[in-house]
Amino acid sequence: MKSNEEELQTLTADTRLAGTTALVTGSTSGIGEAIVRVLAASGAEVVVNGRDAGRAEAVVRSITEAGGQAHAVVGDLGGTASEVRRIAAAAEDALGGHVDVVVNNAGIYPVGPTAGLSDTDLDAVLAVNVRAPHVLVGALAPAMVERGGGSIVNIGSWMARVGVPFGAAYTASKAALEQMTRTWSAEFGPSGVGVTTVSPGATSTPGNAESADTLAAMTAGTVAGRPVRPVDVAFAVRWLVSGEAAFVHGSTVDVDGGIAAVRLA
Amino acid sequence: MNTDPTLQDARRFGASSTALDVVEGIDLHGQTALVTGASSGIGVETARALARAGATVVLAVRSIDAGERTVEEIRARDPAATLRVMELDLADLNSVRRLTAEWSGPLHLLVANAGVMHVPERRTPEGREWHFGVNHLGHFALANGLHQPLAEAQGARVISLSSSGHGASGIRFDDLDFRRTPYDAGIAYGQSKTANVLFGVEATHRWHDEGITAAAVMPGGIWTGLQRHWDPAVLAEMKRRYSHRVKTVDQGAATSVFVATRAELGVGAPAYWEDCGPADVVDHIIDGTHGVMRHALDPDVAQRLWSESEALTR
Numbered sequence: 411m412k413s414n415e416e417e418l419q420t421l422t423a424d425t426r427l428a429g430t431t432a433l434v435t436g437s438t439s440g441i442g443e444a445i446v447r448v449l450a451a452s453g454a455e456v457v458v459n460g461r462d463a464g465r466a467e468a469v470v471r472s473i474t475e476a477g478g479q480a481h482a483v484v485g486d487l488g489g490t491a492s493e494v495r496r497i498a499a500a501a502e503d504a505l506g507g508h509v510d511v512v513v514n515n516a517g518i519y520p521v522g523p524t525a526g527l528s529d530t531d532l533d534a535v536l537a538v539n540v541r542a543p544h545v546l547v548g549a550l551a552p553a554m555v556e557r558g559g560g561s562i563v564n565i566g567s568w569m570a571r572v573g574v575p576f577g578a579a580y581t582a583s584k585a586a587l588e589q590m591t592r593t594w595s596a597e598f599g600p601s602g603v604g605v606t607t608v609s610p611g612a613t614s615t616p617g618n619a620e621s622a623d624t625l626a627a628m629t630a631g632t633v634a635g636r637p638v639r640p641v642d643v644a645f646a647v648r649w650l651v652s653g654e655a656a657f658v659h660g661s662t663v664d665v666d667g668g669i670a671a672v673r674l675a
Numbered sequence: 676m677n678t679d680p681t682l683q684d685a686r687r688f689g690a691s692s693t694a695l696d697v698v699e700g701i702d703l704h705g706q707t708a709l710v711t712g713a714s715s716g717i718g719v720e721t722a723r724a725l726a727r728a729g730a731t732v733v734l735a736v737r738s739i740d741a742g743e744r745t746v747e748e749i750r751a752r753d754p755a756a757t758l759r760v761m762e763l764d765l766a767d768l769n770s771v772r773r774l775t776a777e778w779s780g781p782l783h784l785l786v787a788n789a790g791v792m793h794v795p796e797r798r799t800p801e802g803r804e805w806h807f808g809v810n811h812l813g814h815f816a817l818a819n820g821l822h823q824p825l826a827e828a829q830g831a832r833v834i835s836l837s838s839s840g841h842g843a844s845g846i847r848f849d850d851l852d853f854r855r856t857p858y859d860a861g862i863a864y865g866q867s868k869t870a871n872v873l874f875g876v877e878a879t880h881r882w883h884d885e886g887i888t889a890a891a892v893m894p895g896g897i898w899t900g901l902q903r904h905w906d907p908a909v910l911a912e913m914k915r916r917y918s919h920r921v922k923t924v925d926q927g928a929a930t931s932v933f934v935a936t937r938a939e940l941g942v943g944a945p946a947y948w949e950d951c952g953p954a955d956v957v958d959h960i961i962d963g964t965h966g967v968m969r970h971a972l973d974p975d976v977a978q979r980l981w982s983e984s985e986a987l988t989r
Contacts, residue, residue, distance in 0.1 A: 439795040439904070464766075465797060519907035522914050569908060576911040612908045616793045616860030618840060620963060624916075625909045637906070 414614060414639040418444060421451035423477060426652050428453035431505035433498075435487055435546070436516025438465040440615060441565060444640035445513055445647050450478030452648055454511065457501040459483050481505070487516045487542035488534050494542050498549035508557065509550050511651045514543035514587065515565040519580040532579055539583035540590075547594060555601040561651040562598070564591050565643070566609040566662060568670040588662055595660030606658055608646045611666025613638045631674055634667030688937075688951035690895065694724035694928035697951065701936045703730035706828075707782055708935070709821070710734060711763060711814065712789025714741035717836070717894050720928035721786055723749050725935065726756035730784065735763035735774060735817075765789055765813025766799045768988060775820025781827035784935050787814040787835040787871070793904050796858040803987065804852040806860075810867035815874060816988040818889075826885040833889035834934050835875055837947065837971070841868035842960035845970035846980055860904070870980060872971035876946050877981040880974065888940035891971075893949040894927035896964050946972055 412420070432449050436442040438460030446456045450473045458469045458480055466482035473480035481504035485497040502509055517539045520531035547562060554560030569577055570584040588607045595605040612628050614637040629637045646665045649655055664670050688697055708725045712718040713734035726732045726749060736742040742760035749756050761777070764770040790810045799808035818825070818833055825831040843865025850856050853863065875889035882889075896917055905913075914921070933951040934940070945953030947967035957966030970976070 443795075464800075468797065519910065521907055521911040523918065567907065569911075574908065574911055575915045577907065580907055613906050615906045615909075616795050616904050618793060618843060618861035618864065621793075621905050621909050621913060622861070624912050625906060628908060628912065 414444065414641050417639065417641045418447050421448060421476070423451050423453075425453045427648070430454045430510045430651070431456070431508060432511035432513065432651070433457045433459065433483075433501040433505070433509050433546075433550070434513040434515055435459050435497075435542070438462055438469055441610060441613065441640040441643050442513075442515040443469050444644040445515060446480065447473060447476075447478075448641065448644035448648050449511070449651070450480055451476065452652075455479040455481075455505060457481050457483050457504050457509075459485065459497060459501070459516070461486050488518070488538045491541065491545045494545040495549050498546050502550070508553060510554070510559070511561045511563070512546060512550050513563045513565065513647060514546065516542065517565065517583075519577075521577045521580050523576060524578050527579060535579050535583050539580070540586045543587060543590065547590075551594070551598050551603060554603045555598055559602040560604070562591075562594060562603060562605045563647050563650050564588065564605075564607045566591075566607045568609055568611045568664065568666045570609065571670060591662070592660045599659045604650065604655060604658060605660060606650045606655070607662040608643055608650065609662050609664045609666060609670070610643045611638045611664070611669040613640060613643070629667060629669065632667040632669045633672050633674065636667070638665060638667055688929065688933055690922070690950040691926060692929045692933075692951050693923075693925040694720045694932040695727060695925065697929050697932045698724045698728040698936060701728045703728040703783075703936070705729075706784065707731045707733065707780060708784035708786065709782055710786040710788050711765065711817070712736065714738065714745045717924050717927040717931065718788045719745050719748070720925040721788055721931050722758070723753070723756075724928060724932045725784065725786075726758055727753055728936070731757040731759070734758060734760045735789075736760060737762070737764050763817070765809045765817070766805070768801060768813070768816055771813055771816045771820060775817065778821060778824055780824065781829075781831075782821050782824035783828040783831050785818060785821060785825065785831070785833045786931055786935065787818070787833065788931065789814075790836055790867075792840070792864050793860040794863075795860065795904065796853070798852070801987070802852065804863055806863040806867035807851055807870065810864075811870035811874065812984060812988055814871070815984045818874070818878065819985075819988070822882070822887075825882070825887045828886070830886045831888075832935055832940060833875065833878055833887065834931050835871040835889065835891045836894060836931065837871040837891035838864075838868045838893055839960045839964045839966070840865050841872060841971050842968050845869055846873070846976060848979065848983065851983075869971045870984075872947050872967065873973075873977040873980045876972060876974055877977035879940065879942055879944075879946070880977070881981070883942050888944075890934050890938065890940050890945065891947045892930040892934050893947065893954065893964070893967075894930055895922040895950065
């Protein structure tokens, strides 16, 4: 099986999302980066968003060099609600006035013993993982409703439905986001907007040998037997925002190697 | 019985000492310290302790706003602290040059504290691999740009934050920037942390005649923003596994402050310190956190790295 990067470098270009515009938050690395690259390879014009201008430009470059269309909108989703609205407006401007797809991917995860989580971290996880998606959707969904179409995909987590030590605030924020999917589907779905959650499992990320061993051990007992690649999550997002998923509303799609649903032994 | 005051000091402090414990009774009035990355984690506690002891502390940080917030936070507990913020982006050699050009007066303590860890593949504007560029070359250029102010201090120290992560890699002279081999964040981080140790070895060798000595420290296992790229479930599991022996940030700053104020440094002195004492030289990192490996101490490699670094920061 190809590595995440090999997969991203050898994407087959197609036109299934031609004419579609997309904002993917937190897309300067990891899962978000894979999503923008996959959507762009299928013809979507994308906004790459993150806190780091250099990293955002690097992702834009990798997309344009592959023949895609991408713009960088730098901004911190942990900032004030007006800062988040500024990001929404900047994305709209960059994309010619309409955002067809919003992927709420940006997230932070200050995990640790509950008593030790700082007030700052607690505020930050709620701001980035819960408040920012709410503000962004509030800013961008009305135009989707007016146009009679669009997609909102929220990136959740397998940990939203399983109790593991040390993750109360983070996993609760992901559970909140998953619930916002269902509510928004009720609110905007009848107007033609698809709202869904993609829920990744333990995902391969940069780290050291020990964290890699832990990740390997954690995923050894899943159906897939290994960590999720960011690009696997991106493929699910691409399907959900294409016309092929027009009958998927409010659902959570688990792309997790089976970690949440299946026990092998 | 050994009556060397430094050794006695050394026995008083250990893994659970905090930076403020270490500066108790130390007077740094009249001295100037520069701490990179001083607006978060261990950097804040290092700046706080040095300021508590009376030093004028310059917080060299990427975001002036974050630096000012740290100043306010330190002054809330230590109203008399003398603190200043300067802008420094270690990924950008022009930013390093701006700071060194602006500097005036002697510099007694340079704490190369800032660092990045396990970042997805990325390069500096000059094309260097991100960890090597930020953690090593940025600090290398900073220390060299401040060489005269350090010499003027007559007894200056340069403390580099390393890590047991240095065990993952020596210096890959044939492919420093991962252009010929696949990128690996753990190895890239390890190479940069080895470079931080070797820098101290060679800096002491070159500059001890001018009273400048240098050493590296391993702060201990501490959870900071550095692990932000890990999978959340992995991070939670590692925290659970190590919950019994993780240091707090003020304990993490203790070894930096210990080496800055109490350790005996110089040619032949230990080049790598942990838990407020010299580390053992080991063949493998012990328990994931302890010991220094030979590849980080080799004087020939240190000299070669210095030459290459000069060429890369010219």
